Amino acid sequence: MKHYQLLILTTLFLLTNCKKQPEIGLIxxxxxxxxxxxxxxxIGSDILTKGGNAxxxxxxxxxxxxxxxxxxxxxxxxxxxxxxMNNGEIGALDYREKAPMNATKDMYLDSLGNVIPGKSTLGAxxxxxxxxVAGVFEAHKKFGTLPIEEIIQPVxxxxxxxxxxxxxxxxxxxxxxxxxxKANKNTILLDNNWKEGDTIRYSALxxxxxxxxxxxxxxxxxxxxxxxxxxxxxxNGGIITEEDLANYQAKWRxxxxxxxxxxxxxxxxxxxxxGVCLAQIMNGxxxxxxxxxxxxxxxxxxxxxxxxxxxxxxxxxxxxxxxxVEIPQAKLISKEYSKERMKDFSFEKPTxxxxxxxxxxxxxxxxxxxxxxxxxxxxxxxxxxTTINGAYGSKLYAPELGFFLNxxxxxxxxxPGEPNMFGLVGAEANKIEPGKRMLSSMTPTxxxxxxxxxxxxxxxxxxxxxxxVLQTILNVHEYNMGMQEAVNQPRFHHQWLPDVxxxxxxxxxxxxxxxxxxxxxxxxxxxxxxxxKVDAILVLPNGKLEGGADHRGDDTAAGF
Ligand code: GLY
Numbered sequence: 230m231k232h233y234q235l236l237i238l239t240t241l242f243l244l245t246n247c248k249k250q251p252e253i254g255l256i257x258x259x260x261x262x263x264x265x266x267x268x269x270x271x272i273g274s275d276i277l278t279k280g281g282n283a284x285x286x287x288x289x290x291x292x293x294x295x296x297x298x299x300x301x302x303x304x305x306x307x308x309x310x311x312x313x314m315n316n317g318e319i320g321a322l323d324y325r326e327k328a329p330m331n332a333t334k335d336m337y338l339d340s341l342g343n344v345i346p347g348k349s350t351l352g353a354x355x356x357x358x359x360x361x362v363a364g365v366f367e368a369h370k371k372f373g374t375l376p377i378e379e380i381i382q383p384v385x386x387x388x389x390x391x392x393x394x395x396x397x398x399x400x401x402x403x404x405x406x407x408x409x410x411k412a413n414k415n416t417i418l419l420d421n422n423w424k425e426g427d428t429i430r431y432s433a434l435x436x437x438x439x440x441x442x443x444x445x446x447x448x449x450x451x452x453x454x455x456x457x458x459x460x461x462x463x464x465n466g467g468i469i470t471e472e473d474l475a476n477y478q479a480k481w482r483x484x485x486x487x488x489x490x491x492x493x494x495x496x497x498x499x500x501x502x503x504g505v506c507l508a509q510i511m512n513g514x515x516x517x518x519x520x521x522x523x524x525x526x527x528x529x530x531x532x533x534x535x536x537x538x539x540x541x542x543x544x545x546x547x548x549x550x551x552x553x554v555e556i557p558q559a560k561l562i563s564k565e566y567s568k569e570r571m572k573d574f575s576f577e578k579p580t581x582x583x584x585x586x587x588x589x590x591x592x593x594x595x596x597x598x599x600x601x602x603x604x605x606x607x608x609x610x611x612x613x614x615t616t617i618n619g620a621y622g623s624k625l626y627a628p629e630l631g632f633f634l635n636x637x638x639x640x641x642x643x644x645p646g647e648p649n650m651f652g653l654v655g656a657e658a659n660k661i662e663p664g665k666r667m668l669s670s671m672t673p674t675x676x677x678x679x680x681x682x683x684x685x686x687x688x689x690x691x692x693x694x695x696x697x698v699l700q701t702i703l704n705v706h707e708y709n710m711g712m713q714e715a716v717n718q719p720r721f722h723h724q725w726l727p728d729v730x731x732x733x734x735x736x737x738x739x740x741x742x743x744x745x746x747x748x749x750x751x752x753x754x755x756x757x758x759x760x761x762k763v764d765a766i767l768v769l770p771n772g773k774l775e776g777g778a779d780h781r782g783d784d785t786a787a788g789f
Contacts, residue, residue, distance in 0.1 A: 254713030254776040254786055261774045261788030262290055263764040264601035265302065265689075268392055269293035270778075270787035272383045273603060276375065278789060283312070283605040284372035285380055287613055288365045290601050292384040292438065295361070296431055297392045299419065299633055300401055300620055301599035301689060304437070304449070306635040307360035308615030309497045310368060311484055311673045313682060315608030319486070319495050319675070324364025324479040325666040326357030326637040331468040334661050337643035344643050350650055352412045353467025355623040355636035357667060358477050359449075361615060366446035367479040381442040388435035388631075391428035395783045399425045405620050412624035414465070419626070433631030450474045454630060461627045462634070476664075487562055489515055492706060493677040496698075497614075498558075500550040503672030505561055506695045509540035511702075512567035519707045525719065525737060527744040528576065533703075534723040534730055534750070535574045536567070537696055541653075541725035542585045543570075549658035550666040556658075579749050582728035598671065598689030602766045604682070604774055606789075610766075612673035612685045614694070619650060640667035651691035652727060672698045684712075686765035688779070693722045693731070697761030701777070705767060712767035716777035720760040729753040733760050 255261070262273035273290035281289075287310065294302025307326040313319045335342075337349045349355050369377055394402075402423055409420045423429060441448045448454050451474070459471040484495045485504025489511045496504030513536030522529040547556055560566050574580060598616035616635070617623075623636035639649050641661045651670070659668040672694050676684040684705060688697045697720055704715035719736030723729070730745065734754040742752055759781040766786075767775045776786025 250717045250780045252714045252717065253711055254716075254778060255788065256769070257774050257776075257788035259606040259774070259789060260604060261766050261776050261786055262286055262601065262603050263766055263776045263778050263784065263786040264290055264294060265599045265762065265764065265782055265784050266294065266297040267783070267785035267787065268297040268387055269302065269601070270785045272387065273601070274787040274789065275383065276380060277605050279375065281375040281380070282372065282607055283603045283609040283611040284368050285375045286603050286605065287611045288369045288373065288377065289380045289384065290603065291361065291365050291613065291615060292381060293387060294599060294601070294615070295632065296384055296388045296434060298599060300398070301597045301616060303359075303615060303617045303622070303632065303635065304361050305359050305627075305632045306615060306617035306622060306637065307357070308364060308613055309501055309669070309671050309673050310364065311495055311497060311612045311675050312372070313495060313610045313675045313677070317680070319484055321482040321484040321498055322364055322368055322479060323482045323500065323666070324360035324367065325500055325669060326360050326635055327477065328638065328641065328661055328663055328665050328667070329358055329469045329473045330663045331470070332638070332661050332663050336661060342644070344647050349639040349641075349643055350619060350623070350636045351408060352623055352625050353462045353465035353634070355638050356462060356467055356469060356625065356634045357637035358469055358473045359635060360477060360479055362441060362446055362449040363477055363479040377445070378442050381438060385435050385438045385442065388431040388438060391430035394423045394425055394427045394429060396425045397783055399423060401620065405624065408624045409621070409626070413626055415628065417626040417628060418631075419621070431631055433629060435631070437630045437632070450477055457629055458627060461629070465625060485558070485562060487512065490706065491678060492683065492702075494674060494702070495677070496672055496674040498551070499548055499556055499668070500666040501669040501671050502544045502548045503670055503674075503695055503698070505548060505558060506540045506544050506670075507672055507674065507699060508562035509543060509567050509570075510536045510695070510699055512562065512564050513539060513571045515564070516568065519703060524704070524708045525741065527741050530721060530730065530741065530745060531576060531748070532574075533699070534721075535580055536571060537723040538580060538582060538585060538725045539570045541723070542582070545653065545725065546656050547658060549668050553662055553665045554658045577748075582725050585725060598691065598694070600673065600687035600689055600762075600764050602685035602687060602764050604685060604766050604768070608682065610675050610682050610685045612675050612687050614671035614673045614687045614689070616671065616689070637667055640669060648726070653692050653724065670694045674698050674702075676702060682768050684765060684767050686763065688761040688763040690761040692724050693720075693760045696720070696722045697763055701763050701765060712765055712775040712777035716763045716765060716779050722760055731756055731760065734758065
């Protein structure tokens with residue numbers, strides 16, 4: 230290639246890829262939905278415009294993401310919701326997937342006790358009993374105001390009309406098509422060489438949603454859909470039965486609540502590690518008066534990294550499904566405990582993760598799951614993270630029903646000490662047991678300031694979810710950024726093992742990186758082009774709402 234051709238290509242690359250992102254997000258007077266796709270945000274916002282509340286919009290947005298964002302939006306997966314009512318009442322809903330009753334502790338191990346590659350991630354054996362439809366109906370039953378039929382109708386219309394493929398979606402489809410072919414016996418709808426601008430119509434999903442609209446929650450768990458789903462999974466070598474589906478229940482949980490300076494943080498309780506881990510990290514850094522360090526400076530990254538290292542080591546050991554294991558939660562989230570844990574931290578050199586525990590771990594990039602944030606015109610707020618785990622879950626697509634099934638079973642520790650697809654090392658607390666929920670990192674969060682709603686925040690990103698939520702809150706609280714500006718900032722991540730600081734490439738100051746290396750930290754910029762896709766809402770001092778929709782995806786805010 231000639232020099233001038235290279236120059237033109239480089240300039241074009243810079244113009245298209247280094248576009249400066251807007252620093253101020255959508256501002257609305259009263260209500261907002263921020264999600265991974267504009268179609269889902271609009272459907273959620275339209276429900277609010279019709280007079281629905283945040284829970285009606287939650288049902289609409291969740292189901293619309295199942296249509297518009299099959300990469301992570303789903304009815305074949307599960308999720309968590311944190312809510313805060315306008316009177317300050319808070320709560321949490323757990324609609325996490327469960328291990329089927331025929332699951333066993335060693336189901337992913339061979340006769341020598343080694344993990345069988347791919348068995349917990351690809352195809353029917355990887356699937357946990359889905360919770361999303363139960364979650365949507367449970368939230369709506371308790372708090373919804375509009376008829377569920379009215380909420381589902383625009384989602385069915387969207388599935389029939391179809392959704393336009395974006396550039397980012399085209400790339401994702403190209404990347405994952407080889408695995409669609411491995412997991413499915415026949416060519417699936419999404420394996421069609423789809424290009425940006427094409428419209429994909431989801432007719433089978435529209436039919437499934439129409440049956441759910443007509444027959445309610447039980448259609449998915451006890452009706453025709455349940456029968457077809459169980460049969461389909463068994464035909465593909467899976468172990469989920471009709472009984473597993475019939476027995477699934479979403480559960481109300483008590484959120485994890487803690488303070489940080491003058492903020493009150495409300496986040497997800499186990500079986501997600503999100504709230505506990507976030508509390509441990511924020512308690513660990515609180516005494517350091519973070520605002521005295523420059524944003525993303527060496528010292529800032531050091532303090533945050535060392536608190537993260539210790540919290541993730543505890544995550545691995547203590548956390549699992551609270552219905553199966555006892556978790557010393559009160560102790561873990563106490564300020565004294567984190568202070569004690571940070572006692573051996575010094576600015577002179579890193580703590581070695583080997584001294585915190587042991588083990589060498591492969592790091593595998595993964596950026597799936599999806600989050601949406603909602604504030605309604607009545608002042609209620611909802612923060613939801615939902616997932617099928619990996620990109621397009623297990624890649625197994627039920628053609629007659631029109632959706633992907635999760636590969637959430639990989640979030641269990643198949644073998645204590647072995648990493649899962651996020652490189653997270655698990656222990657006995659998260660071993661596989663029939664009917665148990667697998668440990669999650671999802672961190673849907675709501676923050677109060679001076680007793681009032683301040684922020685609704687969350688993100689996908691596997692193990693990086695917790696640290697992305699953390700940095701977004703710190704960007705606003707410690708560095709006075711607005712919502713969009715806080716979401717735009719480059720992110721870093723440490724999770725105890727592997728003992729590396731993962732950074733978004735080419736976005737941190739070279740001298741900061743060099744100083745960290747000189748101190749003995751290992752920096753990894755090769756693994757992930759992005760860390761998290763945060764979708765958040767900030768209540769501005771004048772009462773208006775500012776959305777932060779992550780440019781790392783096709784994420785969009787809508788509202789009025
Ligand atoms: N599947 C990702 C998580 O639950 O953390």
